[in-house]
Amino acid sequence: MTTPIERREALKAALAGIAALSIAPRARADQRPGAAAAARPKPFRVAHLTDIHIQPELRAADGLAAALAHIQSLDEPPQLLLTGGDHVMDSFGQDEARTKLQWELHAKVFQNGSSLPVGHCIGNHDVWGWNKGKSKTTGAEAKWGKAWALDQLGMGRSYHSFDAGGWHFVCLDSIAIDPKDPNGYLGALGEEQLDWLASDLRATPAATPVLVLSHIPILTVTGMLGAPEKDTNTYRCSGGIMHTDSAPIRKLFADHPNVKLALSGHTHRLDRVEFGGVTYLCNGAVCGNWWKGAHYECREGYAVLDLFPDGSFESRYIPYGWNAAPR
Numbered sequence: 001m002t003t004p005i006e007r008r009e010a011l012k013a014a015l016a017g018i019a020a021l022s023i024a025p026r027a028r029a030d031q032r033p034g035a036a037a038a039a040r041p042k043p044f045r046v047a048h049l050t051d052i053h054i055q056p057e058l059r060a061a062d063g064l065a066a067a068l069a070h071i072q073s074l075d076e077p078p079q080l081l082l083t084g085g086d087h088v089m090d091s092f093g094q095d096e097a098r099t100k101l102q103w104e105l106h107a108k109v110f111q112n113g114s115s116l117p118v119g120h121c122i123g124n125h126d127v128w129g130w131n132k133g134k135s136k137t138t139g140a141e142a143k144w145g146k147a148w149a150l151d152q153l154g155m156g157r158s159y160h161s162f163d164a165g166g167w168h169f170v171c172l173d174s175i176a177i178d179p180k181d182p183n184g185y186l187g188a189l190g191e192e193q194l195d196w197l198a199s200d201l202r203a204t205p206a207a208t209p210v211l212v213l214s215h216i217p218i219l220t221v222t223g224m225l226g227a228p229e230k231d232t233n234t235y236r237c238s239g240g241i242m243h244t245d246s247a248p249i250r251k252l253f254a255d256h257p258n259v260k261l262a263l264s265g266h267t268h269r270l271d272r273v274e275f276g277g278v279t280y281l282c283n284g285a286v287c288g289n290w291w292k293g294a295h296y297e298c299r300e301g302y303a304v305l306d307l308f309p310d311g312s313f314e315s316r317y318i319p320y321g322w323n324a325a326p327r
């Protein structure tokens, strides 16, 4: 069993190798009809696995193993995995024993299923015990809150950034305590993280494309797919579904046109929103409908992104053929 520090060092070493690989891209033929074959750099391929929700039930561990195997069987396997939060089914309102069981399962499947480097971000279900009543916690436990997930995922802090394949990756922490409900959460960075994001983007060369990863979407239509409220004919998208600080984050993005992509999960739905020069992709869920089949249009799947050095990209959502256990 490696320590978080060892895992961080291993990730750093693996990403250093990837960065070195990207220095000498291979050319491929231009597919435009009639165009002369022109050199186009080989993209840096990344897989985004969000909302795994591993649990002992519903063959979830087998499902994650199948997803990891599918990813690595692609003709061109990715060089980096990004997880999008909600690694475990739930620890927000679960006791210590249940939380331990889920994280152990998560670690086991990843250790056996993939040796690819991984960039993580955390989701609301990865936060232990914020619902103190249901989790039977006091808040004084050493692993309470985000500490347990950070330890498991080898993260020194709940938000971070790194470079790989000629791109800059920013992994945000979307999960803030709801000031109106200490047992709940909101999508928000908070002042400190927003300041860090501003300085991180300022420190990134303008020619380096940026991919931002968050659990809760910064901008999405998936929160407004139901009917409007009857009394007011108003579509509601709650602050638990989309970042409450979407506007200041988008202002930062506007100040840094090299921010090209913002990936999220959380809603277990699929969308693509183009706004202000940024493409916002809500990339479904590895578990689909929490391991009970498809969730509306979202089958159990993951996204593959081909990232080009000029900031352009190609993205597709790939169902990995999982058949959910009978209910």
Ligand SMILES: [Fe+2]
Residues within 6 Å of the ligand: 051, 053, 086, 123, 266, 267, 268
């Ligand atoms: Fe989720």
